[in-house]
Amino acid sequence: MLDMKLLRSDLEGVKEKLGRRSEDISALDQFAEKDERRRELIQQTEELKSRRNTVSQEISQMKKEKKNADDIIAEMKKVSAEIKQLDEELRTVEEELEHLLLTIPNIPQDDVPVGETEDDNEEIRSWGQKPAFAFEQKPHWDLVRELDIADFDRASKVTGSRFVFYKGLGARLERALINYMMDTHEEEHGYEEILPPYMVNRDSMTGTGQLPKFEEDAFQIQEEDYFLIPTAEVPVTNMHRDEILHVEELPKAYTAFSACFRSEAGSAGRDTRGLIRQHQFNKVELVRFVRPEESNKELELLTGHAEKILQDLGLPYRVMKMCTGDLGFTAAKKYDLEVWLPSYEAYKEISSCSNFESFQARRADIRFKRDTKSKTEFVHTLNGSGLAVGRTVAAIIENYQQEDGTIEIPEVLRPYMRGRTHIKPKQ
RNA sequence: GGAGGAGUACCCAAGUCCGGCUGAAGGGGUCGGUCUCGAAAACCGAUAGGGGCUUCACGGCCCGCGGGGGUUCGAAUCCCCCCUCCUCCGCCA
Structure with missing residues (x-):
């Protein structure tokens, strides 16, 4: 949600910046009119309410003195009716204004490259050596089948398409990665570990920006107004919804493992094979609440x-700065980490790190105070995947495949795999 | 799921039966001071949260006692719905 004061003072400037995105922002045209009507109504009702308050005191006084107050009571009756009517109109206008604000995307930072599609994203840096195989490489969906460490067919039977059973050392590898990532973020990077609920209510989904615009992307619980979380970002960021944090608490850093559920509406036919695009996948998430002036620095850190x-896993990757068309609804600035996937002969997103500035904080009402006397300010929120676990498994399997069909286990994971060095077929 | 009880400011807690000088007693806390070598204790004083409208500003006004409706000239106080927490029962990993 954008700052209303900014919209009031510089609507054209905001429009220009939002225009760099490939999003429909025509709703903004109604802002000025509704905003003005809102203030008009507020002024009217408040004047009447003020009058009602003083006269009520007078009535109280008169009653005490046993005077007859029937006339002013009758008059106040009219005033109250008028207030009620104006309040009703005000409520409607505020709802419309609220809805309007909730559907306007965040403003991109000035250094975000302007562009339409992912082709306009900018490569910031790359790391690692792509593997050069002296044999015929295989995609991970073939390797997992041969090694019998994942079963897509039975998952389709049991649930449906885009689900998977991990088996044996495949399941172990997934679990090892989760533990390894969580331990690293907790112990080396200073995050507090969170294990969040996997369902959240509508307010939470609105707070982080999944709703109201993207309801079709989420799985919803039928008999409650709950949603399966598409990312741990939602419960973890909303932990502090409607709160005022102390400045000493900032930056506040959480890491959370969770399953993530996405309907992938509109992705039919994309990444249909393997672990890359599932309705349910595991992810380790990083979330930071920071002071506004720190948020860009914090984004680099995160x-x-x-x-x-x-790097620890030895997986080649590159860092991409997202262009305005690929920023997503909520981010002011975003980096994607893309891992090298031999089967795709391309880099594939494995982490998305965003600075939302005050966009989510304003929706979720997450604020802080610099000291006891100062005014409250909105915090800046950031988050990033650290990392998407399923895609990491796919990347390890493909990048670490050996000529004999086994998978070498990256060294940092071996303690989590009871010292195993390879995933081999069962005898 | 059934039966009770409760939700008041940073925390605890009065007020709710009998609606109006209660934006809300009293503690605790916090801040400042006295005392002290210093601290604690004690005492004195100050402060009461958040949002909106308006104003160049000082300020003024409005909202606000879990949330939302309603009754009333007027609601923390009365009525209805919802949420959360606690206790007991039932069910259950």
């Missing part, structure tokens, strides 16, 4: 934390 995992 991105570095996610990169550290890829």
Whole structure:
């Protein structure tokens, strides 16, 4: 949600900046009119309410003195009716204004490259050596089948398409990665570990920006107004919804493992094979609440934390700065980490690190105070995947495949795999 | 799921039966001071949260006692719905 004061003072400037995105912002045209009507109504009702308050005192006084107050009571009756009517109109206008504000995307930072599609994203840096195989490489969906460490067919039977059973050392690898990532973020990067609820209510989904615009992307619980979380970002960021944090608490850093559920509406036919695009996948998330002046610095820090995992795992990747068309609804600035996937012969997103500035904080009402006397301010929120676990498994399997069909286990994971060095077929 | 009880400011807690000088007693806390070598204790004083409208500003006004409706000239106080927490029962990993 954008700052109303900014919209009031510089609507054209905001429009220009939002125009760089490939999003429909025509709703903004109604802002000025509704905003003005809102203030008009507020002034009217408040004047009447003020009058009602003073006269009520007078009535009280008169009653005490046993005077007859029937006339002014009758008059106040009219005033109250008028207030009620104006309040009703005000409520409607405020709802409309609220809805309007909730559907306007965040303003991109000035250094965000202007562009329409992912082709306009800018490569910031790359790391690692792509593997050069002296044999015929295989995609991970073939390797997992041969090694019998994942089963897509039975998951389709049991649930449906885009679900998977991990098996044996495949399941172990997934679990090892989760533990390894969580331990690293907790112990080396200073995050507090959170294990969040996997369902959240509508207010939470609105707070982080998944709603109202993207309801079709989420799985919803039928008999409650709950949603399966598309990312741990939602419960973890909303932990502090409607709160005022102390400045000493900032930056506040959480890391959370969770399953994530996405309907992937509109992705039919994309990444249909393997672990890349599932309705349910595991992810380790990083969330930071920071002071506004720190948020860009914090974004670099957070991105570095996610990169550290890829480096430890020895997976080649690159860092992309997202262009305005690829920023997503909520971010002011975003880096994607893309891991090298031999089967795709391309880099594939494995982490997304965003600075939302005050966009989410304003929706979720997450504020802080610099000291006891100062005014409350909105915090800036950031988050990033650290990392998407399923895609990391796919990347390890493909990048670490050996000529004999086994998978070498990256060294940092071996303690989590009871010292195993390879995933081999069962005898 | 059933039966009770409760939700008041940073925390605890009065007020709710009997609606109006209660934006809300009293503690605790916090800040400042006295005392002290210093601290604690004690005492004195100050402060009461958040949002909106308006104003160049000082300020003024409005909202606000879990949330939302309603009754009333007027609601923390009365009525209805919802949420959360606690206790007991039932069910259950």
